[in-house]
Amino acid sequence: MRPVSVFARAVRLAGLAxxxxxxxxxxxxxxxxxxxSDSPELRIEALSDTPAIRPRLRLQGNWPTPCLPEIDExxxxxxxxxxxxxxxxxxxxRASVPFDIEVDLTAQLGRQWPATPLRVSVVTANDATAPSQxxxxxxxxxxxxxxxxxxxxxxxxxxSDDAANPMAGTGFSFEIQGNTIAAAVLGHTGNGDAIWYFGxxxxxxxxTEIDLVAATRDGIAGERRASDDAVLTLEFDGNxxxxxxxxxxxxxxxxxxxxxxxxxxxxxxxxxxxxxxxWQGDWVLxxxxxxxxxxxxxxxxxxxxxxAVANYAINADxxxxxxxxxDPTAPKVAPPRRCRLTDAQNTLVAEFDAIxxxxxxxFAPDGTPVQLIxxxxx
Numbered sequence: 194m195r196p197v198s199v200f201a202r203a204v205r206l207a208g209l210a211x212x213x214x215x216x217x218x219x220x221x222x223x224x225x226x227x228x229x230s231d232s233p234e235l236r237i238e239a240l241s242d243t244p245a246i247r248p249r250l251r252l253q254g255n256w257p258t259p260c261l262p263e264i265d266e267x268x269x270x271x272x273x274x275x276x277x278x279x280x281x282x283x284x285x286x287r288a289s290v291p292f293d294i295e296v297d298l299t300a301q302l303g304r305q306w307p308a309t310p311l312r313v314s315v316v317t318a319n320d321a322t323a324p325s326q327x328x329x330x331x332x333x334x335x336x337x338x339x340x341x342x343x344x345x346x347x348x349x350x351x352x353s354d355d356a357a358n359p360m361a362g363t364g365f366s367f368e369i370q371g372n373t374i375a376a377a378v379l380g381h382t383g384n385g386d387a388i389w390y391f392g393x394x395x396x397x398x399x400x401t402e403i404d405l406v407a408a409t410r411d412g413i414a415g416e417r418r419a420s421d422d423a424v425l426t427l428e429f430d431g432n433x434x435x436x437x438x439x440x441x442x443x444x445x446x447x448x449x450x451x452x453x454x455x456x457x458x459x460x461x462x463x464x465x466x467x468x469x470x471x472w473q474g475d476w477v478l479x480x481x482x483x484x485x486x487x488x489x490x491x492x493x494x495x496x497x498x499x500x501a502v503a504n505y506a507i508n509a510d511x512x513x514x515x516x517x518x519x520d521p522t523a524p525k526v527a528p529p530r531r532c533r534l535t536d537a538q539n540t541l542v543a544e545f546d547a548i549x550x551x552x553x554x555x556f557a558p559d560g561t562p563v564q565l566i567x568x569x570x571x
Contacts, residue, residue, distance in 0.1 A: 235329030237313050240295070250296040250313065252276070254329070257319055257448045258285035261292045265318070265325075267301045272309045274298075278328075281321040310334045310400055310428055319447050327451045330438060332400045332428045341399040341429035344460045344549045345369050348435065351457040352524045365437070365458055372396050376403050376425055378439070390423055399429045433460040433528040433549035459527050462550045469517065471550050475568040478534075481542050486561050491568065512537025515565075517548070534565070 235254035256262060258280065266277035276296060310332050316325035348365040363380035378390040390405035405423045426438040440453035462471035473494045482488035493510045513536050517529035532545040532553060543563040545555030553565040 235315060237315060237329055237331040237333065239333050248298045250276075250298065250333075252278070252292075252294045252296065252315060252329075254292060255289045256280070256292045257287070257289055259288055259290045260285035260319075261290065262294075262317065262319075264294065264296065264301075267296065267298075269298070269302050272311055274311050274313045276313065276315050277325050278315065278317045279321070279325070280319050283321070310398070312428075317448065326445060327453065328448065330426060330440065330451060330453065331402065332426055332438075334398055334400070339398065340372075341396065342432050342547065342552065342554060343367060343369060343374075343396075343429045343435065344432055344551055346460060348458045348460050351459050351527055369396065374401055374403070374427075376405070376427075378405065378423075378425065390425070392425065400427065402426045431528075431547035431549070432552050432554060433547075434458070457523075460549055461526060461528075469515075472515070472517075477566050477568050478543075479564045479566065480561050481534075481557050481563045483557070483559060483561075492565070513542065514539075 235252065238251050238253075240249040240251055260280045260282035262278035262280045264276065265279035266275070268275045278294070311334065313329075313331050313333060314327060315329040317328040318325045345368045346366070348367060350363060350365075363378065366377040366379070368375040372395055373393060374396045375393045376391070380388055389408045391408065392403040392405040394401045394403035403425045405425050407422050423439060423441045426440075427435055429435045435458040437456040437458050438453050439456060440451050442449040442451055444450075476492045476494060477489055478492055479489050480486045482490070492513060494515060495510070513534060515532055515534050517532040519525070520527060520530040523530075528548045528550070530546075530548070532548060532555075534542045534545070536542055541558055543555050543557050543565070545553040545563075545565065547554040551567045555563050557563050
């Protein structure tokens with residue numbers, strides 16, 4: 194269960210403006226009423242029976258009154274799903290009551306589950322005319338797809354077109370051991386105080402959700418405050434790219450409200466240049482010999498030939514060439530979105546769609562999984 198919190202430090206960390214409704218109410222002459230429900234828990238899961246034919250979701254949580262909600266809206270754009278819950282009954286008692294709602298996407302939308310992980314936002318309102326507020330979020334798939342192999346190490350928010358990027362100066366550190374991922378978020382509050390989050394979770398396919406515990410200067414020296422804790426949702430797009438949702442709960446007028454910041458992350462090289470020079474060095478190519486999935490051979494890449502600003506080629510000592518293509522919509526420092534390795538006769542050896550500065554994953558022409566892994570020298 195995620196902690197209820199007054200959205201203090203993470204608001205400043207994520208740059209979300211505005212105080213909580215409870216804070217504004219404290220300035221009024223009327224007495225401040227406690228929220229109907231102190232539990233922000235909202236479970237969003239996929240029901241497992243025939244998900245490809247009849248995709249369904251299950252929403253479970255606590256409603257602030259016995260006047261339980263109904264589905265008010267469902268919108269699906271690409272892989273972004275928005276589900277609205279609303280109670281339209283007036284004059285309900287203040288008593289938290291569990292609710293359990295099943296959402297049949299085929300019946301509601303006439304569409305099947307998208308091929309990519311579904312980003313589900315649940316917004317709620319406890320009044321016929323009240324504005325909807327974000328109550329829960331999850332990135333889920335009916336069945337986990339291929340496992341991501343994100344690199345352990347320091348990850349950074351990609352530059353934003355917004356000069357006032359609230360995540361500037363914030364770092365993320367990931368450590369992956371098997372299916373367990375540990376995350377540390379290093380940042381600062383609007384007052385300049387350092388704040389540090391840590392948590393662990395299970396990597397399911399390419400997604401994970403981690404409850405983060407905060408440790409600030411005051412928290413380390415004195416009593417830790419649960420109000421500083423946060424939740425981190427991650428969707429890895431290959432080995433060196435990810436989308437992160439960092440959020441905390443604040444007390445709303447009658448139920449907890451989730452505040453989030455969406456962050457594009459990348460595992461970046463410690464170098465001034467972010468072109469092919471970051472990939473030069475000694476590598477081991479695994480599985481690329483036809484009929485020998487356990488084969489291995491060494492490549493030495495030399496970043497001497499650059500095709501253009503958007504794309505570049507890296508020569509190898511044996512005549513092979515690694516040609517990489519950037520995402521034109523992403524910042525220039527982002528890893529390429531795909532690379533192709535050809536031999537000296539320009540025959541395709543492998544295509545890589547999961548790119549990192551230390552590991553590239555892809556497939557040979559016959560479908561055999563192939564890895565290109567940096568070889569560190571002692």
